Amino acid sequence: MKILTLLSLLATHLSASSVNIEENAGQFFSSGHTNNWAVLVCTSRFWFNYRHVANTLSVYRSVKRLGIPDSHIVLMLADDMACNHRNPKPATVFSHKNMELNVYGDDVEVDYRGYEVTVENFLRVLTGRLPPSTPRSKRLLSDDRSNILIYLTGHGGNGFLKFQDSEEISNVELADAFEQMWQKRRYNELLFIIDTCQGASMYERFYSPNLMALASSQVGEDSLSHQPDLAIGVHLMDRYTFYLLEFLEDIHPSSKANMNDLFKVCPKSQCVSTPGHRTDLFLRDPGSALITDFFGSVRKVEITMETINLTEPIQQVEQNFVNEERQKETYSYVDQLPVSEIIHQKPKQKDWHPPDGFILGLWTLILLVFFKTYGMKHLKHIF
Amino acid sequence: MMPVPSSVPQPKDDFQEELVIRPLHSGDIYASFQFRTLWETDFMRGNKVSHYRLFPKSLGQVISKFSVRELHISFTQGYWRTMQWGQPFLPSPPGAELWVWFQDSVTDVDGTWKELTNVLSGIFCASLNFIDSTNTVQPSASFKPLGIGNVTDHRFLRYATLPREIVCTENLTPWKKLLPCGSKAGLAVLLKSEKLFHSSFHSQAVHIRPVCQDWQCKTTSWELRQTLNVVFDLHTPGQGKLEWSLFKMFSRTLTEACPLASSSKIYIDITDDPQGEQFEVSPATHLLSQAMVLGDRRTFSVYDLTQQITFGTVRSLNLLIRWKSRDMLRPLLHAERYVAGYGLQTGEIHTLMYNNHPYRSFPVLLLDSVPWYLRLYIHTLTVTSKGKDNKPSYIHYQPSKDRVRPHLLEMLVQLPPNSVTEVTVQFERALLKWTEYTPDPNHGFYVGSSVISSLVPSIVAMDTNSTREQPLFSSFFPCKEESSYFMRVYTEPLLVNLPTPDFSMPYNVICLTCTVVAVGYGSLYNLLTRSFQIEEPSPGLAKRIANIIRKMRGVPPL
Numbered sequence: 001m002k003i004l005t006l007l008s009l010l011a012t013h014l015s016a017s018s019v020n021i022e023e024n025a026g027q028f029f030s031s032g033h034t035n036n037w038a039v040l041v042c043t044s045r046f047w048f049n050y051r052h053v054a055n056t057l058s059v060y061r062s063v064k065r066l067g068i069p070d071s072h073i074v075l076m077l078a079d080d081m082a083c084n085h086r087n088p089k090p091a092t093v094f095s096h097k098n099m100e101l102n103v104y105g106d107d108v109e110v111d112y113r114g115y116e117v118t119v120e121n122f123l124r125v126l127t128g129r130l131p132p133s134t135p136r137s138k139r140l141l142s143d144d145r146s147n148i149l150i151y152l153t154g155h156g157g158n159g160f161l162k163f164q165d166s167e168e169i170s171n172v173e174l175a176d177a178f179e180q181m182w183q184k185r186r187y188n189e190l191l192f193i194i195d196t197c198q199g200a201s202m203y204e205r206f207y208s209p210n211l212m213a214l215a216s217s218q219v220g221e222d223s224l225s226h227q228p229d230l231a232i233g234v235h236l237m238d239r240y241t242f243y244l245l246e247f248l249e250d251i252h253p254s255s256k257a258n259m260n261d262l263f264k265v266c267p268k269s270q271c272v273s274t275p276g277h278r279t280d281l282f283l284r285d286p287g288s289a290l291i292t293d294f295f296g297s298v299r300k301v302e303i304t305m306e307t308i309n310l311t312e313p314i315q316q317v318e319q320n321f322v323n324e325e326r327q328k329e330t331y332s333y334v335d336q337l338p339v340s341e342i343i344h345q346k347p348k349q350k351d352w353h354p355p356d357g358f359i360l361g362l363w364t365l366i367l368l369v370f371f372k373t374y375g376m377k378h379l380k381h382i383f
Numbered sequence: 384m385m386p387v388p389s390s391v392p393q394p395k396d397d398f399q400e401e402l403v404i405r406p407l408h409s410g411d412i413y414a415s416f417q418f419r420t421l422w423e424t425d426f427m428r429g430n431k432v433s434h435y436r437l438f439p440k441s442l443g444q445v446i447s448k449f450s451v452r453e454l455h456i457s458f459t460q461g462y463w464r465t466m467q468w469g470q471p472f473l474p475s476p477p478g479a480e481l482w483v484w485f486q487d488s489v490t491d492v493d494g495t496w497k498e499l500t501n502v503l504s505g506i507f508c509a510s511l512n513f514i515d516s517t518n519t520v521q522p523s524a525s526f527k528p529l530g531i532g533n534v535t536d537h538r539f540l541r542y543a544t545l546p547r548e549i550v551c552t553e554n555l556t557p558w559k560k561l562l563p564c565g566s567k568a569g570l571a572v573l574l575k576s577e578k579l580f581h582s583s584f585h586s587q588a589v590h591i592r593p594v595c596q597d598w599q600c601k602t603t604s605w606e607l608r609q610t611l612n613v614v615f616d617l618h619t620p621g622q623g624k625l626e627w628s629l630f631k632m633f634s635r636t637l638t639e640a641c642p643l644a645s646s647s648k649i650y651i652d653i654t655d656d657p658q659g660e661q662f663e664v665s666p667a668t669h670l671l672s673q674a675m676v677l678g679d680r681r682t683f684s685v686y687d688l689t690q691q692i693t694f695g696t697v698r699s700l701n702l703l704i705r706w707k708s709r710d711m712l713r714p715l716l717h718a719e720r721y722v723a724g725y726g727l728q729t730g731e732i733h734t735l736m737y738n739n740h741p742y743r744s745f746p747v748l749l750l751d752s753v754p755w756y757l758r759l760y761i762h763t764l765t766v767t768s769k770g771k772d773n774k775p776s777y778i779h780y781q782p783s784k785d786r787v788r789p790h791l792l793e794m795l796v797q798l799p800p801n802s803v804t805e806v807t808v809q810f811e812r813a814l815l816k817w818t819e820y821t822p823d824p825n826h827g828f829y830v831g832s833s834v835i836s837s838l839v840p841s842i843v844a845m846d847t848n849s850t851r852e853q854p855l856f857s858s859f860f861p862c863k864e865e866s867s868y869f870m871r872v873y874t875e876p877l878l879v880n881l882p883t884p885d886f887s888m889p890y891n892v893i894c895l896t897c898t899v900v901a902v903g904y905g906s907l908y909n910l911l912t913r914s915f916q917i918e919e920p921s922p923g924l925a926k927r928i929a930n931i932i933r934k935m936r937g938v939p940p941l
Contacts, residue, residue, distance in 0.1 A: 045822055045823060046823070080549045080551055082551050082552065082580075083460065083549055083550065083551035083552075083580055089577075089581070090577070090580040090581045091551060091552050091576040091577050091579070091580040091581070092577060104552060105552075106552065106556075106575070106576055107552075107556050108552055108553050108556065109508050109553055109556055109557065110508055110553040111508065112510075113508075113509075113510060113549070113553070114510055114547075114549065115510065115513070115821060115822065116510050116512070116513075131501075133497065133498045133501040133502070134501060134505075135501060135502055135504065135505020135506070136505065137505045137508070138504075138505055164822040165822050165823075166822040166886075329601075330599070330600050330601060331531040331532070331533070331595060331600045331601070331603060332531060332533075332600065333529075333530070333531055333595075333861035333863065334527045334528050334529075334530075334531075334532055334535055334861075335527065335863055336527050336529075336836070336838070336860065336861070336863075336869040337527075337746065337748060337836055337837065337838045337869060338527075339746050339776075339795065339838075342524045342748070342777050342795055343776045343777050343795065345523070345524065345777065
């Protein structure tokens with residue numbers, strides 16, 4: 001009897017704990033992603049657009065702090081502000097006035113810079129259609145279990161974003177690029193944040209699943225900049241990204257803050273424009289999506305009890321000491337400026353070509369005239 | 384993990400670091416870092432290398448994949464002022480410069496060059512992928528290999544510069560990652576970007592070449608040198624005194640040498656004042672060394688960081704250098720370049736080379752690479768010294784092809800003593816297609832620096848004996864004869880305005896045309912095709928009610 005009760009207790013306990021484990025396991029894998037990527041783009045050139053570079057760098061800094069490594073971040077800056085000759089403090093980009101926070105940092109790695117930031121390169125990075133010699137750091141090597149954060153900032157209008165003062169990307173192109181990404185299974189979930197004037201127009205045309213979008217202003221409104229710094233002489237940040245940075249500074253890798261908190265960042269009283277967001281294409285409930293699902297890189301570790309047998313290491317074949325022969329010859333350094341050799345450097349011998357039409361024609365004419373005047377019977381005297 | 388069988392000997396590698404500090408005449412201070420890794424291995428023949436220790440793996444893979452014999456890449460911000468600062472230990476032009484010697488086994492040099500530039504742009508976070516056939520040249524006599532080798536066929540050499548390239552922290556970060564100790568220990572802790580880029584001149588470079596292992600030179604080893612040259616401006620920190628310390632320059636002091644380094648030394652140039660009257664260095668050191676560098680015998684005080692006593696009781700080393708005045712180092716070779724002319728159609732490039740030696744003349748090899756959009760007229764090329772014509776003993780000219788390759792001009796000129804040699808050539812500016820303009824075309828277009836390579840006579844006999852241990856800064860250029868040393872001087876890059884179209888023109892034209900069409904033609908069209916109908920004005924309310932009543936009664940309306 002006692003054994004039976006004990007056994008039943010054990011059974012119920014086991015089933016309860018297995019349910020717990022299942023619940024924990026379910027929570028563990030609820031987001032469905034295994035790696036994180038970030039594509040951060042600043043599209044403006046010239047010194048007075050300092051704030052756009054500062055915007056992008058502050059998001060870069062938050063994303064790096066929360067765990068995404070440089071190899072998973074594609075950072076595109078259209079102009080160099082830190083080492084610009086007009087910057088009174090070189091190698092720094094500040095986000096707060098009185099130079100409190102240097103968002104440029106000491107270990108920044110910019111993947112696309114200067115003239116490389118074009119609409120074509122941006123779309124190629126997103127869709128993965130890059131030339132074969134592109135290095136790894138310039139590629140977005142995401143798969144179907146990647147969560148991607150895309151952040152764009154610059155000057156924009158109703159339905160377009162201006163790149164480098166010379167070209168534009170339209171909302172239709174962007175939506176089509178995301179659809180290509182979906183069809184090529186290049187993302188699991190994608191968070192799109194844009195900080196430009198009339199930013200909400202850029203996400204109006206999205207139609208692929210699992211996209212969530214945030215913008216700093218609605219159609220017909222301008223996004224405003226935050227505060228100028230009198231020493232540097234330009235506006236340092238845009239309002240929306242300034243308050244976004246403040247919000248993200250409070251997030252740490254194990255934080256449980258979710259997307260609903262992100263939608264509340266920068267209300268109209270602080271931002272003057274009305275930030276907007278779009279979640280109808282997102283399949284999960286935004287309240288269940290954590291901030292760190294996109295901004296951080298939480299690694300999921302699986303513990304296994306299996307043992308793996310290691311095979312014998314490959315035996316190195318003994319090096320043939322062919323070095324013996326090579327050791328006979330002595331090497332020497334090359335003469336850096338061999339004057340006599342250079343002066344007597346013969347020009348490349350041109351390949352011999354048979355004489356072309358003009359020379360042939362001229363000789364034929366000469367021969368014809370000769371034989372006309374002197375007659376054929378003199379031929380035997382010549383030969 | 385099974386240990387590797389000891390029958391396979393591991394190639395030996397060695398790492399040395401050094402810092403040379405040279406106070407300059409104008410009060411500025413010149414600091415030159417050199418980090419050298421030597422590795423006895425063979426990337427080319429036989430087995431693939433798989434175990435990297437001190438040599439960085441990313442560069443090792445680049446060497447073996449692209450069959451590189453020598454690689455020299457430099458990133459520079461600022462221009463080296465030869466007349467004020469003397470000669471640098473390692474010269475470099477503003478912007479980015481890359482020159483590579485490939486092995487004889489490479490079949491498609493141009494294709495390999497293109498892939499190599501793309502891979503290097505990823506490693507150094509620079510836009511080196513803009514190097515293509517329009518700015519690559521193949522010099523025929525300059526840029527001989529600096530490493531060992533017997534045959535030099537210039538088909539395997541490629542040279543390119545990007546004068547517009549910006550250098551900032553994002554280039555310094557991967558450069559620091561290539562060092563064995565990173566930026567955590569040794570001299571590299573001093574490399575803080577906020578101080579390094581707040582300077583008059585900053586240049587970082589990577590040089591890879593095969594060198595002799597010992598004085599017999601029967602075997603080779605690969606040498607990787609990472610150099611960083613920086614000149615700090617006297618007036619930047621605010622204080623005008625001729626007093627510098629490591630903390631003032633780098634905002635850091637040294638606490639230890641890199642544990643992986645076999646030698647870690649600091650050299651301070653005290654040549655002008657060995658007695659210490661005008662010059663003061665603290666903490667004092669008794670180690671002195673002399674070296675033959677740049678044609679002159681210089682004396683240096685040496686601080687050995689591998690010895691614990693260097694750091695003293697405070698366990699940190701902050702060198703303090705104070706001096707009153709310094710003699711001007713008069714450089715023997717100096718060059719300038721500028722654009723003359725007016726307007727946006729033609730112009731003239733003038734290159735001036737100064738020979739300041741009182742009685743010796745020496746040969747100089749000038750390499751000019753001008754982009755295709757400046758069409759040079761070589762029939763107007765003149766070389767004059769002291770007013771008279773100076774005929775070069777060797778000229779190699781390769782004309783440009785529009786949008787395919789640039790002009791290449793190489794000349795060997797003998798500079799007479801104490802003279803100025805002027806090379807002038809006229810050019811015409813081309814009109815680019817509207818898609819070829821950069822997003823900021825009114826800034827102008829850059830022309831890369833000219834390179835002047837020369838054998839300059841030296842004041843003292845140079846050391847051709849490579850058996851002795853030489854400090855790194857004096858052993859970069861190989862020295863074959865005692866009476867002269869090899870040197871390269873770079874001129875300024877040129878900034879040229881090309882005729883720029885008005886990019887707002889299409890928009891303005893469309894607006895104006897549409898307005899004219901709408902207002903002018905539209906009105907005319909309406910006048911011609913519209914027909915007019917007379918319409919009775921609608922009657923008032925009372926009349927309308929009266930008409931309704933009349934209709935009901937059957938009487939005709941009003």
